[in-house]
Amino acid sequence: MATLAFIVADGIIYASWLLIVAVGMTLVYGVMRVLNVAHGSLYALGAYTAATMVGAWFQRGYAPLGSLALLLAAALVVGLVMGLILELGLLRFLHGRDEVVVVLATYATFLILEDVIQLIWGVEARPAPQPYSLLGTTSVGPLLLNNYDLALIALALLIGGLSWWGLTRTISGKLLLAVIFDREMAEACGINVRRVFLVTFLIGSVLGALGGASTAPMISVSRGLGVDVIVLAFAVVVVGGLGSIPGALLGATVIGLSRAAAVHLLPQAEVFAIYLIMTLVLIVRPYGLLGHERLRKV
Amino acid sequence: MRAPDRTVVALVMAFVVLVAAGFFLPSWAVSLLVVSLARGIVALGLMVQFRSGLVSFGQALFFAVGGYAVGLIALKLRVTDVILLPLVGVAAATLLGVALGFLMRRYREIFFAMLSLGFSMLFYGLLVKTETLGSTDGFNVPTPTVFGLRLSVLATRTLLYDLTVASAVGVALGVHWYLGTILGRLDTALRDNEVRVEYLGYAPARVIHVQYVLGAALAGGAGALTALAVGHIDPSMAYWTTSGELVFVTILSGTGSVIAPFLGSLVFGLIQTFALQYAPSIWQMILGVALLAIILYFPGGLWSALERSRVRA
Numbered sequence: 001m002a003t004l005a006f007i008v009a010d011g012i013i014y015a016s017w018l019l020i021v022a023v024g025m026t027l028v029y030g031v032m033r034v035l036n037v038a039h040g041s042l043y044a045l046g047a048y049t050a051a052t053m054v055g056a057w058f059q060r061g062y063a064p065l066g067s068l069a070l071l072l073a074a075a076l077v078v079g080l081v082m083g084l085i086l087e088l089g090l091l092r093f094l095h096g097r098d099e100v101v102v103v104l105a106t107y108a109t110f111l112i113l114e115d116v117i118q119l120i121w122g123v124e125a126r127p128a129p130q131p132y133s134l135l136g137t138t139s140v141g142p143l144l145l146n147n148y149d150l151a152l153i154a155l156a157l158l159i160g161g162l163s164w165w166g167l168t169r170t171i172s173g174k175l176l177l178a179v180i181f182d183r184e185m186a187e188a189c190g191i192n193v194r195r196v197f198l199v200t201f202l203i204g205s206v207l208g209a210l211g212g213a214s215t216a217p218m219i220s221v222s223r224g225l226g227v228d229v230i231v232l233a234f235a236v237v238v239v240g241g242l243g244s245i246p247g248a249l250l251g252a253t254v255i256g257l258s259r260a261a262a263v264h265l266l267p268q269a270e271v272f273a274i275y276l277i278m279t280l281v282l283i284v285r286p287y288g289l290l291g292h293e294r295l296r297k298v
Numbered sequence: 299m300r301a302p303d304r305t306v307v308a309l310v311m312a313f314v315v316l317v318a319a320g321f322f323l324p325s326w327a328v329s330l331l332v333v334s335l336a337r338g339i340v341a342l343g344l345m346v347q348f349r350s351g352l353v354s355f356g357q358a359l360f361f362a363v364g365g366y367a368v369g370l371i372a373l374k375l376r377v378t379d380v381i382l383l384p385l386v387g388v389a390a391a392t393l394l395g396v397a398l399g400f401l402m403r404r405y406r407e408i409f410f411a412m413l414s415l416g417f418s419m420l421f422y423g424l425l426v427k428t429e430t431l432g433s434t435d436g437f438n439v440p441t442p443t444v445f446g447l448r449l450s451v452l453a454t455r456t457l458l459y460d461l462t463v464a465s466a467v468g469v470a471l472g473v474h475w476y477l478g479t480i481l482g483r484l485d486t487a488l489r490d491n492e493v494r495v496e497y498l499g500y501a502p503a504r505v506i507h508v509q510y511v512l513g514a515a516l517a518g519g520a521g522a523l524t525a526l527a528v529g530h531i532d533p534s535m536a537y538w539t540t541s542g543e544l545v546f547v548t549i550l551s552g553t554g555s556v557i558a559p560f561l562g563s564l565v566f567g568l569i570q571t572f573a574l575q576y577a578p579s580i581w582q583m584i585l586g587v588a589l590l591a592i593i594l595y596f597p598g599g600l601w602s603a604l605e606r607s608r609v610r611a
Binding site (some may be wrong): 035090093094097098099100101103104105107109110111112113114115116118119173188206227230231234235238268269270271272274275276278279282283286287 | 402404413415424428539545580586597
């Protein structure tokens with residue numbers, strides 16, 4: 001019974017983290033048909049920036065609670081700056097190319113950013129653990145939960161809810177849906193597709209950076225951070241259905257819970273379990289749990 | 299009399315030159331060539347798929363299966379024959395390719411890439427946690443023997459080099475012939491319009507299955523050769539970054555000729571060797587910039603750049 005509680009708690013925390021990372025990726029894919037490998041670099045950049053800023057904040061002895069706002073600020077700055085650079089400097093020139101070629105272009109960007117990150121921050125780890133212990137703990141039955149983790153769950157739910165609300169209940173969201181559904185038709189109706197793309201990519205980038213920034217206090221930020229995150233995010237996005245935001249929520253939950261189950265019940269299967277689910281879903285439902293089949297055109 | 303096929307002539311000449319050069323080249327160049335040619339063999343398989351518009355983001359699966367098959371057979375069954383071992387790698391990867399091909403052939407575009415990625419990461423997850431296979435450290439592959447004889451280090455290296463050169467030229471000739479057959483010519487047709495290929499009376503799924511198995515066999519053989527040449531295998535052989543490198547080489551090379559993947563792989567190997575030596579902190583950046591430049595300015599890869607300069611001259 002206690003094990004089950006641990007699995008559920010761990011699983012939900014892990015799922016929240018996965019959702020924050022993956023939702024930006026699926027949004028960008030849904031709108032722009034760009035499966036962004038460099039999303040992992042945005043994650044890493046967000047984590048490094050946040051860790052550095054938090055370190056400086058505590059060194060100066062400012063109010064500790066302010067460091068939480070600092071994490072958000074770091075994500076915003078990194079996401080906006082990098083988003084602008086990537087979309088205006090690269091992706092704009094690749095519209096209309098094969099999806100797979102665009103994946104490779106973002107893979108190239110990922111390679112470049114890996115070295116940029118190393119040039120800026122070097123090879124040592126950047127721990128910034130202070131915010132993690134800031135909020136205290138809550139005990140629920142046998143569990144002792146860190147309130148930071150609970151805040152992470154709340155943040156994930158907030159992001160999921162906001163994206164759902166934004167997409168289905170606002171005018172700009174409906175314009176976005178029109179672009180997702182049929183880009184050419186939307187353009188013909190007078191929607192400025194370029195601007196929609198830019199805004200979408202900026203939102204996606206900020207979310208990627210936010211994933212990193214919010215994780216920075218929980219881990220020791222070090223080399224190779226982005227590499228593992230990419231395939232995990234791929235797994236979530238593919239399980240849920242490429243481009244589907246409710247799908248990302250479902251995918252994150254499924255993968256989060258099964259990883260937690262594997263960690264507690266069969267530790268050898270930790271990595272295996274995630275990709276087993278991804279592969280099985282692809283085999284049974286190639287378009288993901290909530291994805292739509294694509295029509296074949298002659 | 300028909301004019302001789304220029305690709306065949308070039309390949310035969312390359313074979314003679316490379317084997318002869320093997321006696322003079324310094325050892326670092328020999329290792330570089332072995333690894334590059336082996337990687338070129340994998341890229342050749344990827345190239346055939348890429349001609350149909352399919353990109354496998356998990357070719358490292360077969361590469362690693364080939365390597366681990368060799369390692370296991372050599373370690374557990376004490377089979378160390380230098381000819382037999384690569385064939386074991388090919389056989390293991392081919393069997394797996396035939397089996398997985400029944401699934402893969404139903405997938406296209408990004409879904410093909412993702413499912414192949416999934417399979418390779420599954421295998422990676424398996425290897426990382428298997429302690430009898432050394433987990434993340436992997437294990438050393440015993441030195442290969444010839445007809446039961448153990449040769450000197452130098453002779454073994456030369457032998458592996460000649461074997462790799464022969465395999466590379468052999469599979470290049472084979473694939474060159476395959477691309478000239480009707481089956482081989484269907485690949486670009488599939489890329490352009492699959493439905494019309496069906497109307498012509500061909501089964502796209504079967505074409506893709508054949509290509510997939512071909513790619514698997516080539517990657518398995520290359521993995522086996524790499525394992526023997528390097529003398530060590532570890533799970534990173536199956537990780538997605540290895541697949542990424544292999545796809546990188548394919549894009550870098552272009553699909554213009556069966557020679558292209560080997561040239562591209564050699565260029566990749568040279569960049570890697572020299573960048574790691576002189577600018578280790580920016581070598582990934584160099585790769586990234588090169589890949590972007592190819593995608594943006596030379597969609598046909600290095601080969602198209604070569605051809606373009608030849609037309610101008």
